[in-house]
Amino acid sequence: MADNGEARPILWDVGVGQVELDRVDGAPLAFRHPRRPTTPWLLQEGADRWHTVLHRWGRGFVITDQGTFRWGAPDSVDEGEGGLTTHAKIGDNLELVVTRRGGAKLAETYELWNRGAAPIEVRSLAISTPWRDVYDSAQDSLERACHAHVWTGGSWAWVLAEPMDGLGPVLGLTLSEGALWSYSVESRNPDTGSNIRGHLMLQPTDHARNPTANGGQPVYSVPPGEALSWSWTVGFYQDRAAFLATTDPPISFDSYSAGHDEAIIGVLRRPATVAIDGVPVATDGNAVRLERSRAGTAFVDVVEESRRTARTMLLFTDGLEAIVRRRVRVLLDAHRDQQADGLRQFAFLPVDSSTGLTMHSPDWPDWTDGAERVGMAVLVQHARRLGWVDAEESTAALDGYARFARTHLIEADGTVLRGSAGAYNGSRLYNYPWLAHFFADHAVMFDRSEDLDLAVRILHRLAERGGTHFLAIGWAEAARRVAELCRHAGDDALADQVEQPLRDSADWFVSQGVELAAHEVNYEQTIVSPLVTLLALYGRPDDEEHRAALENAVRWLMAFGGPQPHIRLNSVPIRHWDGYWFGREKLWGDVFPHYWSVVTATALSALPDWAITEASTEQVRRIWDASLADFAAADFPTCAYVFPSCIDGRPADRPDPLSNDQDWALALRLRSLRTTP
Incomplete structure (x- = not known):
């Protein structure tokens, strides 16, 4: 027909x-x-x-x-x-x-x-x-x-x-x-x-x-x-x-993730047998205790008496500290090109996990030695702060990285470059807060006031280049940290200068309502999450329009994460392009979880008390749990686990072999474990 x-x-x-x-x-x-x-x-x-x-x-x-x-x-x-x-x-x-x-x-x-x-x-x-x-x-x-x-x-x-x-x-x-x-x-x-x-x-x-x-x-x-x-x-x-309430699940779980010596408890809704990675698990009435001695993800099958079979995935880890220690060891050993010229030997680079070869490609914007790779340095920095890595070795690495960034990634006026060389070493607003926050924490760690001065200069330059009308990931957090340190040093006026553009930005975005400008994607989770953080930290709490704007933005943000009963999916925001831009295989399609999923967690964690709900608190916990899925059993965690079975006929449901920018997931988790000052 x-x-x-x-x-x-x-x-x-x-x-x-x-x-x-x-x-x-x-x-x-x-x-x-x-x-x-x-x-x-x-x-x-x-x-x-x-x-x-x-x-x-x-x-x-x-x-x-x-x-x-x-x-x-x-x-x-x-x-x-x-x-x-x-x-x-x-x-x-x-x-x-x-x-x-x-x-x-x-x-x-x-x-x-x-x-x-x-x-x-x-x-x-x-x-x-x-x-x-x-x-x-x-x-x-x-x-x-x-x-x-x-x-x-x-x-x-x-x-x-x-x-x-x-x-x-x-x-x-x-x-x-x-x-x-x-x-x-x-x-x-x-x-x-x-x-x-x-x-x-x-x-x-x-x-x-x-x-x-x-x-x-x-x-x-x-x-x-x-x-x-x-x-x-x-x-x-x-x-x-x-x-x-109508989906009739055969089982529910108290968590989708468990740490060392922990178990996940499942509750069967109907009589069924349960297996984890093909190994039957005994049930106690309708309860089942799920454990695994080996770190990593595990499939759980539930077979009902009618032979209807369901399958999901859980995660077992040996704990955040153990994961971080392993990962930092690999970063210091494998993600730097020791044969590079001059200070570039301290830069962190993507690595092809199938060969161990670094992949510095200045002609591809997301494989440079700057931009998102800053997250690797931030992870080393906060692992050192928590005492989870060797102090002497990490000090040398961080000092070298700071000198590399000053020389090759930051211009005299505070302009931040995307990489140290090549077609994509131009400026990009996203990159400013990441280095500003790094240098602010570097100033505290090594008592270097010149590093705080640099952080201030970077944030001033971001504002000058139009940052108040741009939702840069991490700007509100970086400004809060830099201003805190300025006040700690007795310079309240400078702290106000750092924060005033954020207050102006909050006013601007409240006035825009749903008409948010396109960024690198027309609309996405990492437009809304910086908006939530901006309004949470720099909105006007006594202004009804600001409060309503924050409530709306929180609702928009939480909608990106679904309720699927699976460690890679539950509460994890939808993102579906990062495999192409950051991966070796250039696969479009759903990435679950992507490391920027965690900025939903950091945004919801920044909410004022009146805006926090049980649902937002639960989503934070679920996202942090899911963020370890690609780190739990991998020395070279993937930058993009492309989740569907195929993308335009190409097999997926596997990790891209490139270990690239994923370390932000751990870095932001450690940064959330803030100690003073």
Whole structure:
């Protein structure tokens, strides 16, 4: 049947909302709710230029032992009083039958029938669910887009499509029959860039392309005359909590992470067997104690009496101090080029973990010897402050790094360069607070007033270059630290000079509301987290407009993190471009967790008492736990664990081999363990 986008859509009631279905192929085109009339929830053909009929809801592909196929419009659509049924012939022997029904929720059943005479092995199978998870602008994101929090834990699977402003209602997809073992992403490339999440494909399996994804992907053998089937419902809910109450989890956990000599306690909701990394675990009634002697992540399988199987991931570590000690040892031994010229031998560089080779590439902006690599020096600095590294060795390393930065990364007027040489050694506002804060702490550690003077000069230059209209990660924290030290030295006037641009910036951003300017990405978690910190530290607490702005920003920020029951996902903010910019493999797609996830934790930790909630406190804890996932068992932790099974057909669900800028996760955790002065 030919595609025809001109016919008026079919409208069905879905609870208090509606779903629009294409009259020709029966596919959902948009969901509508009276409280959010401009939000379509799904990508819109024409308006979202990169989204076409090829990735409409329900389109997809299958890889079998008898061939590989993508399907388009169905061959027939039968519309009846109770709903509609579509039939699509796929190859010679397969037929996809989809039934849809309206009501309290949209109910869908997919059946992949074997119409041939021999069994067919289904090795990968994916269905497009084109959630409108895009960053066209901050205003569009907050008013019309949604975060798609995806959970594919086998028989325990769902998607929470939550408006980016953190307000209800939410749209939820809940699997009711069958299993979803992974998801993949399509349409991610330099043309679509960093501002779109891509087409999210839900998958009963992706064995053909990535057999080890999510702990292992199944192969389904479909006998002649039988079908591989799954069903889900899609409906509106008042908020996140209301949706989660309907997802029927087989187990809950008191934590997703445990340290040395600790255990995670699971509580079964129904009779089931439990295994950790394939090893059965005894249950005590409905309780199960999960332990592991080896540090790292572990898969947990829950098999119910009905044979429905769910899988998730937990983390076991040997503690923060042990992780930091190991990591700093590797930083000092492997992340510096001892053969470099002059002071460059003290710079920290990315390392390809597959070879141990440093990767200083001044022609690629995120592989320089400056910018985000400053986090490595900050980690060494705070490990020394806590007494977790050798004082003499770390002193030499930090002194050398400070001389390198003064000579090669900072100009006389305080301008901060992105690297010491090459096409990308120009200035970038993000880099200013990181070096200012480093030199402020360096001044305290080694009693050097000239380092505090340099920190002041860097922050003044940031303000001069337009920093008050830019949400630089860490500026509010750096200004607070520098001002604190100025006051400690008896120079209150200089402290006020350091902090006044932040007060001006808070006024400016309060006046902007949802119209936040684009940064390196049009809208993202690391635009909102510095906004929260700015308003928390430098907003006007007695001004109702400022208080409301902070409340809004906190809600926006927390919405980036989903409630999936998995150490890499729970509360971790969505980021989906860092693998391309910072990794060796140049993979776009969801990175869980990314190290900048922790700036959500630092922002929420900066809140005044009146703004702190149980939910914000819990999100802080979950993010700090997740931030250790890539460090727990790796000497060279990855800069980007790209989580989906595949990105445009390339296998993912694995760490990128480049160890690059990830150390901010540990550095900011240690900085949060502040001691005086």
